[in-house]
Amino acid sequence: MHDPGVIATTGGLTPAEEVFLQALLWEEGHLQTGPATRAAQEHGLSLLRCLEPANRLVSSLQGEALNRLREGACPAAAWPWGNLSGEEVLRLLWGRLMAPPAVAPTVRQ
Numbered sequence: 313m314h315d316p317g318v319i320a321t322t323g324g325l326t327p328a329e330e331v332f333l334q335a336l337l338w339e340e341g342h343l344q345t346g347p348a349t350r351a352a353q354e355h356g357l358s359l360l361r362c363l364e365p366a367n368r369l370v371s372s373l374q375g376e377a378l379n380r381l382r383e384g385a386c387p388a389a390a391w392p393w394g395n396l397s398g399e400e401v402l403r404l405l406w407g408r409l410m411a412p413p414a415v416a417p418t419v420r421q
Contacts, residue, residue: 324369324408328392333366333373334381335389341382351391357398365405 325333335348336359352359367374393401
């Protein structure tokens with residue numbers, strides 16, 4: 313099922329998805345229940361279950377990037393997946409991991 317509020321991507325995360333997950337990690341790391349945490353709860357998205365596919369899709373949610381994120385202010389972010397539930401978001405992220413990599417068309421001369 314396609315949600316018009318969700319931008320299709322062939323791999324990785326959209327910028328809005330990445331910022332939302334950064335905000336969610338920031339709030340969790342600072343033990344705060346902010347807008348990202350509330351949105352995740354309202355949609356039934358588990359941060360723990362979402363981290364594995366998200367970390368495989370982008371590197372900005374792990375290691376030194378995560379440490380830098382914790383030091384700054386919380387990114388402002390809104391739920392980027394339209395009307396999708398947490399379970400649907402998980403299926404979407406895992407589906408991106410399972411999709412074959414996009415191949416650039418070749419030009420014959």
